[in-house]
Amino acid sequence: MIRAIIIDDEFNAVKNLKWEIESFCSDIEICDTFTNPLEAISGINYLKPDCVFLDIEMPEMDGFQLLERLTFRDFDLIITSAYDNYAIKAFKEHAVDYLLKPIDSEDLLKAVNRVRQNQEGNTLGNQLKNIIKSYIPEKKFARLAMPVLGKTIFVDFKDIIYCKSEGSYTEIHFNEDSMELLSKKLKEIEAQTDDSFFRVHNSYLVNLHYVKEYVKNDGPYLVLSNGVSIPVSRAKKNELLQILNS
Structure with a gap:
């Protein structure tokens, strides 16, 4: 399962996206949702999700400011926004996709598929490292x-x-x-x-x-x-x- 977090200051937006994911992406587990950016920072650092769906325009701080304050960033980022003028900045933050609201189910599936490919690549990479490590003798001296x-x-x-x-x-x-x-x-x-x-x-x-x-x-x-x-x-x-x- 791919563990995901949804962050959006609008409760209905969180509810709708959660429904879309649960209806069309059976391998995505929503481990938590947040409407408060400050609480979301603590949630991400503690839960260490595989994927984060992040809204940009929020009170207190925007999505990019939230990213800057994280200590855990090893996740696939999907930006969700009602505006298309943040796309360039989103991809500079290494977002795997940029979904415009209202989110289309086909666009959602494409974005999630990119996350799947990244996660599978990470898993295979770790397996390969472990295999290689098993054939390399450990260093004997400290x-x-x-x-x-x-x-x-x-x-x-x-x-x-x-x-x-x-x-x-x-x-x-x-x-x-x-x-x-x-x-x-x-x-x-x-x-x-x-x-x-x-x-x-x-x-x-x-x-x-x-x-x-x-x-x-x-x-x-x-x-x-x-x-x-x-x-x-x-x-x-x-x-x-x-x-x-x-």
Whole structure:
């Protein structure tokens, strides 16, 4: 089942859309509905739905302002509106469809079908990752071997905040605000680390235990516990959010 939430300040609009979905989309479960945007924010962050049907023009805050305040965004977004002038902004928010009110049942089915395809793709992707993971031996050590000045220093992963690529070298940044420069490429460092680390960008490997904030504007980027901002590539964004919200 695909778990969905409906958000619209008009009670009748919520009631009509709920009826349409229950009548024509048997694999969609409406886990909650909201007419208050502030309550909807808490509902989405708590329930973590697969899909959200979101109205744009609402009192207190509009739909786009609501999206900006969410901490959970790993869902398929379907915009519902009586106006067509929000379409461009809707697709910038990665909406899978834009339904004009009154909502036509055929348009609804097309939108839901896109959600189905996305959900099936995510499921297959996760299955494939698990299969691949089962054939990859787990890393044995919780320490990083660092050759420095003719000797090898072994550093606990928990003491590393992030690593930054500098061509054929890598900067290792520690939680006591110190740094070491290693004559190894970042991919070599990544191969030694455990599941606490994630390659958020081609040039950055981050210890997720030190992530303080995820900021989606102007980037997106992460703010670490030491105040450093780390860019997140768009290719890594969705996978990173799944890990952070799990």
